[in-house]
Amino acid sequence: MAIAYDSRHKSPEFAMEAARTLATRGIQTYVFEELRPTPELSFAVRHLHAYAGIVITASHNPPEYNGYKVYGPDGGQLPPNSADEVIAKVNEIENELSIEVMDEQELKEKGLIKMIGSEVDRAYLEKLMTISENPTLADEADVKVVFTPLHGTANRPVRDILTNLKYQNVTVVKEQELPDPEFSTVKSPNPEEHSAFELAFREGKKIDADLLIATDPDGDRLGIAVKDADGEYVVLTGNQTGALLLHYILKQKQAKETLPAKGAVFKTVVTSELGRKIASSFGINTIDVLTGFKFIAEKIKQYEDSGEYKFLFGYEESYGYLIGDFARDKDAVQAAMLAVEVCAYYKKKGMSLYEALLSVFEEYGYYQEGLRSLTLKGKEGAELIQKTLGVFRQEPLKQLGELKVTAVEDYLTSVRVNENNEEEKIQLPSSNVIKYYLEDGTWVCLRPSGTEPKIKFYFGVNDKSLAESIQKLQKIEQDFMEVVEKKMQAAKNL
Numbered sequence: 012m013a014i015a016y017d018s019r020h021k022s023p024e025f026a027m028e029a030a031r032t033l034a035t036r037g038i039q040t041y042v043f044e045e046l047r048p049t050p051e052l053s054f055a056v057r058h059l060h061a062y063a064g065i066v067i068t069a070s071h072n073p074p075e076y077n078g079y080k081v082y083g084p085d086g087g088q089l090p091p092n093s094a095d096e097v098i099a100k101v102n103e104i105e106n107e108l109s110i111e112v113m114d115e116q117e118l119k120e121k122g123l124i125k126m127i128g129s130e131v132d133r134a135y136l137e138k139l140m141t142i143s144e145n146p147t148l149a150d151e152a153d154v155k156v157v158f159t160p161l162h163g164t165a166n167r168p169v170r171d172i173l174t175n176l177k178y179q180n181v182t183v184v185k186e187q188e189l190p191d192p193e194f195s196t197v198k199s200p201n202p203e204e205h206s207a208f209e210l211a212f213r214e215g216k217k218i219d220a221d222l223l224i225a226t227d228p229d230g231d232r233l234g235i236a237v238k239d240a241d242g243e244y245v246v247l248t249g250n251q252t253g254a255l256l257l258h259y260i261l262k263q264k265q266a267k268e269t270l271p272a273k274g275a276v277f278k279t280v281v282t283s284e285l286g287r288k289i290a291s292s293f294g295i296n297t298i299d300v301l302t303g304f305k306f307i308a309e310k311i312k313q314y315e316d317s318g319e320y321k322f323l324f325g326y327e328e329s330y331g332y333l334i335g336d337f338a339r340d341k342d343a344v345q346a347a348m349l350a351v352e353v354c355a356y357y358k359k360k361g362m363s364l365y366e367a368l369l370s371v372f373e374e375y376g377y378y379q380e381g382l383r384s385l386t387l388k389g390k391e392g393a394e395l396i397q398k399t400l401g402v403f404r405q406e407p408l409k410q411l412g413e414l415k416v417t418a419v420e421d422y423l424t425s426v427r428v429n430e431n432n433e434e435e436k437i438q439l440p441s442s443n444v445i446k447y448y449l450e451d452g453t454w455v456c457l458r459p460s461g462t463e464p465k466i467k468f469y470f471g472v473n474d475k476s477l478a479e480s481i482q483k484l485q486k487i488e489q490d491f492m493e494v495v496e497k498k499m500q501a502a503k504n505l
Contacts, residue, residue, distance in 0.1 A: 013059055013127070014042045015052035016067035016504055017164050017229045018190035018247025019077050025067045029079075031112040034123035043095050044126040046190060048164040048230025050342035053086040054126065054135050059339065068229040071161075071201035074193050086339035090295045091440065105287070132168070135337075140173045142335040142345060144263035148352055149177040152359040155221050156351055157214045159184040160189035161200040161207060163228030168344045178351055184210045194228070202227055202234025203330055205246050211236065212244050222354040222364060226343040231304075232330040233343040237364040250283035250380045251368055253326035256346065257286055258371050259353045260324055260334065261293040270295070275320035279327040280422070280446060281456050281469040285371075285378040286326070292375070296321060301422065301442050302458065304331050308339040328380060328469070369477070377480040381470040381488050385495075388464045396459045396466045398502035399495070403445055403457070406498070411449060412490040418448040453483070455491050468495065 012033050016022035023046075030040045041059055043052075056064035064082035072078075077474040081089045081097060089097065118124040140146070156173070158181055159460060160166035164186055173181050186196050187210060194200040197207050202225040211223040215236070222237040223244060236246045247255075257276060264270045276290045276297045284360075287297040298320070300306035307325040314320040315336075325333040328379050331341030334349055340501070357367045372378065387395050408416050420427045422444040427435040456469040470488055472481035 012038055012040045013052060013055045013061045013064045014040060015047045015049070015055070015064070016043070016065075017049075017069075018046050018162060019067075019069060019193040019228070020074070020193055021077060022067045024190075025077065025079075026065070027115060028112070029065055029067070030124050031063060031115055031118060032110060034118040034121075035111060035113045037123070039123060039125070041125050043131075044128055046164045048168060048226075048342075048344060049080065050129070050231055050338040050340050050344060051135050051168065053082055053338040053340040053342075054138065055131050056082050056084065057086040057339070058131060059135050066229065069231050071199065071203075071227040071232065073199070082340075085308065085312045086303035087312065088303075088340060090305055090309050106291070114324050116193075116335045122315075132171075135168070136171055136175065137343060138335060139168075139348060141337075142349065143176060143352060144260065144267075145352060145356060146176060148355040148359065149179070149324075152355040153180060154178065154351060154355040154358050155180045155182075155218055156354070157182050157184065157211050157218070157220045158347070159187045159208075159211045159222045159223075160195050160230075161187055161197060161225055161228060161450065162189065163200065163226060163230060164190075165226035165230035165343055165347070168230070169224075169226065169347045172344060172348045173351060176348070176352070180218075182214055182220070184214055186210055188450065191284070196358075200228050202232055202246075203249070207234070208236050208244070215244055221358060222351060224347050224350055226347060226379040227330075230343050231341045233332065233346040233350065234330055235364075237354075237368075239365050245365070247364075247368070248380060249326070249328045249330040250378070250410045252330070252346075253278075253328075253332060253348065254283065254285045254289060254371055254378075255353055255364065255368055256332060256334070256349055257324050257326070258289050259349070259356065261289065261295060264323075265293055271321040271323070274323045275314065275322050276323055277310050277325040279303070279306070280420075281458075282326065282328045283378055283380050283471055284452070284454070285375060288375045288378075289371070296320065301439055303328070303461070304333070304341045306440075307333065311336050311339060328382075370463055372477065376473040377475065377477050378471065378473040379480040379484040381484050383468040383470075383488060383492060384460070384465045385499075386463070386465050392464050395499065395502055396464075397443075399466065399499050399503055400443060400445065400457070400459070402498045402505075406501075408447055410496065411447070411453075411455070411494065412486065414449040414451060414453060415486075416447050417450050420444075420446040420448075421476065422446070449487075453487055455487065457495075466491070
């Protein structure tokens with residue numbers, strides 16, 4: 012087993028308690044001697060040929076949280092069936108406090124607990140170097156970067172890889188550089204929240220930075236901010252960052268004639284269709300999976316075993332990206348490195364990353380995505396969420412505003428029904444998700460949150476201009492939320 016932990020309260024203690032529990036039962040356990048990003052644990056499982064891995068982390072949740080993530084031998088998070096088996100075993104334990112654990116020092120002397128030092132860091136860094144498409148770009152474009160690890164685990168690995176690639180002009184936000192379990196400089200240590208960039212914005216303005224990058228506390232999510240046409244920093248969405256990274260990877264591989272014949276991009280069902288459009292233009296397949304990076308990891312392994320497809324890129328709208336499959340979870344260190352490289356590539360061409368994004372829109376369509384959610388707490392809230400989804404199933408949506416619904420995908424029954432009532436099987440595990448496709452390419456998806464008392468609504472549109480696509484998104488969100496209100500009222504009356 013391999014075990015890592017983040018910067019949260021009691022994370023080192025929880026990690027060692029897990030190690031002692033396993034080692035007492037004769038299981039060889041490797042524990043990182045200091046905090047490390049989640050994707051490095053995923054890499055370590057594979058590198059050390061471990062049977063499984065554990066990360067003590069609560070990602071970007073509030074400071075009082077902590078958690079426990081489990082990884083399989085491929086380095087991916089346990090898929091639902093395997094996780095259910097583990098939980099069933101946990102539930103068999105009558106008194107957790109009665110479980111015998113031996114002394115840490117004694118277990119170390121017996122060689123059952125071994126501390127992981129810099130050797131895995133070096134191996135991870137070597138692999139990171141292999142995903143650079145242009146390792147000499149730092150010499151050709153003096154890109155100015157501001158980086159904040161938001162008091163988390165990615166500080167050292169991100170700086171190490173950028174140093175190795177000779178990016179000299181990297182400024183770290185000092186107030187957020189060191190681990191802090193209270194995350195005292197931010198409201199939320201989540202790079203999806205624009206407020207997490209406040210100190211990075213300040214530093215960026217000081218040095219006229221080309222790019223601001225922020226990693227979440229366990230180093231698996233990356234947010235980036237760039238200057239818009241007015242010279243103001245704007246935080247890109249996960250969909251926009253993913254599109255820029257994907258377009259760059261495919262363009263570089265095409266130029267070097269290294270695009271594989273059976274290449275594939277993996278994305279979640281709530282992630283933008285822009286990625287599919289980009290991949291298709293390079294002759295690359297896009298494969299949809301359920302929400303959660305564990306499903307991307309599962310597909311990578313499936314196609315690795317079958318040889319049917321070669322992994323090129325995986326991403327989700329919630330700021331998670333994977334470029335090299337030597338890790339099997341979203342990796343903010345990989346994504347940070349590549350984001351800086353993409354920025355340098357366009358700077359060399361006399362373009363900002365914002366201008367690069369507009370050029371992608373110009374070529375493929377002006378795609379915009381939105382997310383709304385309703386918080387419904389407690390048992391009554393959970394029941395209302397389920398009933399509301401039930402009402403959507405009982406009363407199928409035929410029209411949204413002026414637009415006709417052309418297909419409905421119900422992932423609970425794994426069936427897609429088109430406007431002619433023709434059915435098609437969805438080859439994904441059953442999940443409580445409904446997705447609507449409209450006649451102009453717009454889509455809407457709804458699902459309950461897996462971690463919070465919320466029902467989430469995702470929207471995707473595209474149009475001929477940025478202004479038109481933004482306007483269309485606002486209209487579709489408004490129209491659909493009116494439908495939600497009616498369906499929810501019907502659910503309350505059940």
